[in-house]
Amino acid sequence: xxxxxxxxxxxxxxxxxxxxxxxxxxxxxxxxxxxxxxxxxxxxxxxxxxxxxxxxxxxxxxxxxxxxxxxxxxxxxxxxxxxxxxxxxxxxxxxxxxxxxxxxxxxxxxxxxxxxxxxxxxxxxxxxxxxxxxxxxxxxxxxxxxxxxxxxxxxxxxxxxxxxxxxxxxxxxxxxxxxxxxxxxxxxxxxxxxxxxxxxxxxxxxxxxxxxxxxxxxxxxxxxxxxxxxxxxxxxxxxxxxxxxxxxxxxxxxxxxxxxxxxxxxxxxxxxxxxxxxxxxxxxxxxxxxxxxxxxxxxxxxxxxxxxxxxxxxxxxxxxxxxxxxxxxxxxxxxxxxxxxxxxxxxxxxxxxxxxxxxxxxxxxxxxxxxx
Numbered sequence: 001x002x003x004x005x006x007x008x009x010x011x012x013x014x015x016x017x018x019x020x021x022x023x024x025x026x027x028x029x030x031x032x033x034x035x036x037x038x039x040x041x042x043x044x045x046x047x048x049x050x051x052x053x054x055x056x057x058x059x060x061x062x063x064x065x066x067x068x069x070x071x072x073x074x075x076x077x078x079x080x081x082x083x084x085x086x087x088x089x090x091x092x093x094x095x096x097x098x099x100x101x102x103x104x105x106x107x108x109x110x111x112x113x114x115x116x117x118x119x120x121x122x123x124x125x126x127x128x129x130x131x132x133x134x135x136x137x138x139x140x141x142x143x144x145x146x147x148x149x150x151x152x153x154x155x156x157x158x159x160x161x162x163x164x165x166x167x168x169x170x171x172x173x174x175x176x177x178x179x180x181x182x183x184x185x186x187x188x189x190x191x192x193x194x195x196x197x198x199x200x201x202x203x204x205x206x207x208x209x210x211x212x213x214x215x216x217x218x219x220x221x222x223x224x225x226x227x228x229x230x231x232x233x234x235x236x237x238x239x240x241x242x243x244x245x246x247x248x249x250x251x252x253x254x255x256x257x258x259x260x261x262x263x264x265x266x267x268x269x270x271x272x273x274x275x276x277x278x279x280x281x282x283x284x285x286x287x288x289x290x291x292x293x294x295x296x297x298x299x300x301x302x303x304x305x306x307x308x309x310x311x312x313x314x315x316x317x318x319x320x321x322x323x324x325x326x327x328x329x330x331x332x333x334x335x336x337x338x339x340x341x342x343x344x345x346x347x348x349x350x351x352x353x354x355x356x357x358x359x360x361x362x363x364x365x366x367x368x369x370x371x372x
Contacts, residue, residue, distance in 0.1 A: 004028045006365070007184055007196040009172045009210050010203040011035075012043040013148065014346055016155035017358035018200055023162035025362055030194060031164060032186055034171035034206070039152045042204050043351065045280070045312025046230075047259045047270070050074065050084070050144040051349040054091070054109035054117070055249055061327040063112040066349040069356035070142065076355060077146055080154045083262045084146035089244035090125055092134035094296040098248050099136050105248070106138050116141050131240040133299050143244060147262050148351060167192070175199055176215040181339055198365050202343040205278060205315045211342050221335045223317040223328065223344050228252060230270025231282045232309040233290050235302060239266035245297055252316070252324055254348070256293040267309055268294055274320050275313070282308035317345035329357070331364040341365065 008019045011033035023029045035041070050070055056062035077084040093102040102119075109117050118139040120128075125137040156166070170192070173185040181197040203210045208225040211217060230253070239258060247255035253272045260266045268290055284307075291303035318325045328344040335342070341364055343357070350357070 003195045004030045005196070006030075006198040006200065007032065007182075007194060008200045008202065010201070010207075011038045011156075011166060011168075012041065012202070012204050013039055013152055013155070013351055013354045014043075014204075014343065014357055015200075015202045016152055016159060017354040018202060018361050019164045020155050020159040020162065021358040021362045022198075022200075022365065023159050023164040025366075027198070029159065029162075029164040030196075031159070031166045032170050032172050033166065033168050036168050038156055038166075039149070041278075042312055042314065042347070043152060044149060045310060046148070046348070046351060047232075047257070047267075048145050048148045048261060049244065049259055049352070050086075050146055051352045052089075052109065052114045052117075052140045052143045053112045053349075054105055054114060054138070054140065055254060056112065056349070057326065058108060058111045061329065062349060062353070065327070065353035065356040065360070067113045069349070069353035072355040073146070073151075073352060074144070076154075077151065082147055082150045082154055084144055085262060086142065086144040087243050088139065088141045089143040089246055090120075090129060090132065090134075091138040091140065091246045091248065092125065092132060092297050093136045093248060094134060096135055101248055102136055102138060109138070109140070114140070114142065129241050129243060129245065131298060131300065132245060133297055145244070145259065145262060172203070172210050172213065174213045174215065177337070182214075196339075198339050198341070200341045200343070200361060200365075202346065204346060205313060207315065207342065207344050207346075211344075214337070214340060217335055217337050217340065221330065222342075225344070226316040226319055227275045227278055228314040228316045228320075229273040229275050229279070229311050230314060231273060231286055231311040232267050232269035233282075233287060233306045234265065234267045234309045235305055235307075238264055239298075241266075247293065247297055252320065256290055258294070258298065268306075269309075270312065278313050280311055280313075282311050284308050314347040315345060316347065327353075327357070329360060329364070
């Protein structure tokens with residue numbers, strides 16, 4: 001049996017950021033990961049966008065951590081050699097019926113602390129992006145893209161540099177309170193037991209299952225995790241845009257937007273497809289919905305050439321008929337179990353927010369109240 005100060009369950013981007021932050025604080029850290037590598041699910045199946053912070057309810061964890069995390073993420077990429085591009089984005093209103101919502105979105109972004117937003121006329125938007133179709137737009141200069149895989153590798157390298165250990169192919173099985181910490185059982189080919197003082201559950205799609213495996217935690221405080229698959233399609237060649245193009249957001253998503261990777265390859269998505277089981281199959285038949293959405297802001301898009309690309313699954317803690325939920329980061333003041341921190345519903349903007357989330361978790365671990 002091994003004694004460690006902190007056990008992090010999940011080696012996605014948030015788990016990596018938390019492991020790094022805890023190890024930097026001087027704690028001994030072990031990271032359990034059920035897969036054979038870091039970031040193999042939600043963290044590596046997304047748009048790789050650095051979000052500015054427009055979309056989220058003012059004062060929410062999503063809004064606060066997105067704005068703080070975006071600033072920290074740009075600094076981290078620059079100082080650690082992670083490729084990024086502060087390319088900016090346009091959020092476009094396709095018709096006059098969307099203009100009121102566009103103005104309200106700009107006001108929300110400003111209230112969230114995004115201080116560089118501009119409302120543009122259709123002519124001003126086309127002056128920046130001649131191929132775009134809209135009646136008005138928001139320009140967000142601080143939005144960008146980055147190499148999320150290089151970022152995760154950098155976080156892992158730093159965590160290990162500060163002494164953190166990683167156990168891959170090692171699923172969390174159970175935990176129970178023992179003394180001033182937890183006795184944790186982990187599975188895999190080489191099962192292990194660990195005595196840990198701090199248990200951080202950031203297992204993403206499996207966070208609810210992990211939480212239910214902690215003896216002494218009231219199951220009523222564990223939300224059900226639902227799966228919302230997001231599919232992506234690509235077009236051959238380069239799109240005639242230098243900025244990201246986003247439609248007006250829809251429930252549970254920010255719309256079928258046009259993004260590109262740091263190599264310039266354009267991609268479209270994600271949509272929202274509620275599923276009962278995790279799967280990574282992209283149905284080619286969904287191309288018709290993509291074509292209709294893309295033509296609203298890019299009428300000349302060669303949508304007949306759309307091809308399925310990849311998909312990811314978001315860990316939602318609400319159902320399709322409910323409003324979107326905030327991040328949940330539950331420490332002892334929420335559930336009463338000393339040394340336990342549960343993270344639920346860490347979806348977009350979790351990637352952008354990762355460094356800010358990690359800082360918040362360390363504050364809880366240090367005894368700060370996890371109030372908002």
